[in-house]
Amino acid sequence: MSKITYHVGLDYHQHSIQVCVMDKQGNIIQNATRPNDWRAVAEVVPEGGTVFAAIEACCGAADFAEELINHTGWSVNLAHPGYVARIKQSPDKTDWADAKLLADLQRVGYLPKVWLAPENIRELRRLVRYRQQQVNHRRNVKLRVRALLRDQRAKSPAGFxxxxxxxxxxxxxxxxxxxxxxxxxxxxxxxxxxxxxxxxxxxxxxxxxxxxxxxxxxxxxxxxxxxxxx
Incomplete structure (x- = not known):
């Protein structure tokens, strides 16, 4: 007997996750809000099935996707948020609708996937982003200082x-x-x-x-x- 296949859409937020579970015919089994914890999310999906999940790439989503993969064995894909928004083209901005769309795109094979980088690569990305933020901050401070000095016409003459x-x-x-x-x-x-x-x-x-x-x-x-x- 073959296992039942479930397609799960996860609308990720810092404190909660909207979880939509679909069968392969597109019927919604459940669409509920759960705390941001892999155990709470896993409880929404019936046991004994093969699970394919989708979650939009955003801050924290990759770490959560890796937790689900490691603890539940699900197949989890990151979705490109820009392309998902273009596909949606709907005024309905609710979490319920967003989770449903992700589950449906995963089900029909139209999910715009992005690479789920391993933890060491994600950590390097965080370091690079932080360094770039510091470089930008230093540049902005220098620009403000230069503007202040120009305003005060303050400078050391040549040979000072x-x-x-x-x-x-x-x-x-x-x-x-x-x-x-x-x-x-x-x-x-x-x-x-x-x-x-x-x-x-x-x-x-x-x-x-x-x-x-x-x-x-x-x-x-x-x-x-x-x-x-x-």
């Missing part, structure tokens, strides 16, 4: 040489051009390009100079007083 004497916490970053830098703690100076920075706590002296070819913009932020001594 000075000592920055800080009396508290001080942070500085080179926004444009190049500067030569030497602190009272260093024996040798260094050339600072855009993105380079220096900082200090308490009483400290920083020697900064620019070459004679181009202007240099340095953003300085201090939590106490500081003096610029030419």
């Amino acid at each position: 040489t000075a000592k920055i004497h800080s009396h508290g916490s001080l942070r500085a970053v080179v926004i444009k051009g190049q500067a030569s830098y030497l602190s009272h703690e260093d024996s040798e100076g260094k050339v600072m390009s855009p993105g380079s920075y220096f900082h200090s706590q308490g009483e400290s002296t920083h020697h900064v100079s620019t070459d004679g070819n181009s202007d240099c913009i340095i953003y300085v932020r201090s939590e106490g007083k500081f003096d610029v001594i030419p």
